[in-house]
Amino acid sequence: MKIWILLPAFNEEDSIPLMFPKIDKYMKQEGFDYSIVALDDGSSDDTFCVLEGVKGDYPLVILRHEINRGLGETERDLFEYVSEHGSDDDIAIRMDCDDTHEPHYILSMIKKVQEGYDVVNTSRFRKGGGQMGVNSYRSFISYMANLFMAVMFNIKGVRDYSCGFRAYRVKALKYAVGIFGNSFIQLKGLGFTSTLEIIVKLKLMGCSFAEVPFVLRYDQKASPSKMISSITTLGYFSMAILYHWPFGGWRPFYKHLAEIYRKDPEEAVNVYNKYAKRRTTICQIGG
Numbered sequence: 001m002k003i004w005i006l007l008p009a010f011n012e013e014d015s016i017p018l019m020f021p022k023i024d025k026y027m028k029q030e031g032f033d034y035s036i037v038a039l040d041d042g043s044s045d046d047t048f049c050v051l052e053g054v055k056g057d058y059p060l061v062i063l064r065h066e067i068n069r070g071l072g073e074t075e076r077d078l079f080e081y082v083s084e085h086g087s088d089d090d091i092a093i094r095m096d097c098d099d100t101h102e103p104h105y106i107l108s109m110i111k112k113v114q115e116g117y118d119v120v121n122t123s124r125f126r127k128g129g130g131q132m133g134v135n136s137y138r139s140f141i142s143y144m145a146n147l148f149m150a151v152m153f154n155i156k157g158v159r160d161y162s163c164g165f166r167a168y169r170v171k172a173l174k175y176a177v178g179i180f181g182n183s184f185i186q187l188k189g190l191g192f193t194s195t196l197e198i199i200v201k202l203k204l205m206g207c208s209f210a211e212v213p214f215v216l217r218y219d220q221k222a223s224p225s226k227m228i229s230s231i232t233t234l235g236y237f238s239m240a241i242l243y244h245w246p247f248g249g250w251r252p253f254y255k256h257l258a259e260i261y262r263k264d265p266e267e268a269v270n271v272y273n274k275y276a277k278r279r280t281t282i283c284q285i286g287g
Helices: 016-029 046-054 071-085 102-115 136-153 172-185 195-205 229-242 259-261 265-283
Strands: 002-009 034-040 060-065 091-094 118-124 130-132 168-169 208-214 215-217
Touching: 002 016, 002 046, 002 071, 016 034, 016 046, 016 102, 034 046, 034 102, 046 060, 060 071, 060 172, 071 091, 071 172, 071 195, 091 102, 091 172, 102 118, 102 168, 102 208, 118 195, 136 229, 168 215, 172 195, 172 259, 172 265, 195 229, 195 259, 259 265
Parallel strands: 002 034, 002 091, 034 060, 118 208, 130 215
Antiparallel strands: 091 168, 118 168
16 A cells, blocks of 8 residues: 655745655655655745655655646646556545645545545544634634535535545545546636535545544744735635536536445446546536
């Protein structure tokens, strides 16, 4: 089993020297075979040069967008990379690259995957979880957004819908890419919406979810926030409409997917992949 650390990186020249040594120390301490896959999303600072400068120190794969494409396309490319290069029994850990996600939660996430879950989320809203360095207004907005998402999408086992620090069974990601194709992440131009869309799509497949508590260390953030709340909020509302829309929305269109996938994942790919490209054209909003 190999652990893939997936890092979307945009203007993170100051964060990488802080984060990479912590990841490396922890993974070696636990005896994990691991690789870091970092995708520089058209950074305007020296992120790419910093990555190039440390590639001899870590098991690092560097990917790059020449221009900034946003988190949605960056996450999609990272998942496609690990789907192509990983094995079925591997685990992908998606972390933020701004030093707000501490690596010591990785072991508890991996143990949950090994118990049989397809996706293991870190949650600020479980007992023992929380956040540091986040003001009361932002905390309130985050809580209300997660309440909205829980009502709209109701994913069993998930309370923290907006945190990107997650573990995924690579086998599930491979089938997700096969089933949805380019439609795995459709809302690519709407801020951080892709973080939610990923688990919504995996829910449609019938994947199983669990959470472990964690503390978001926003007080350690070494780079400015890239989140534009208004755009991401628009994305959440857009996704709710796409999910529940009675005429070709995600929920009615994929209503038999979970049943087929549980019985025969390959058949699920055969049935739904032929629609992926066409539905991307119809349903895509934004970039």
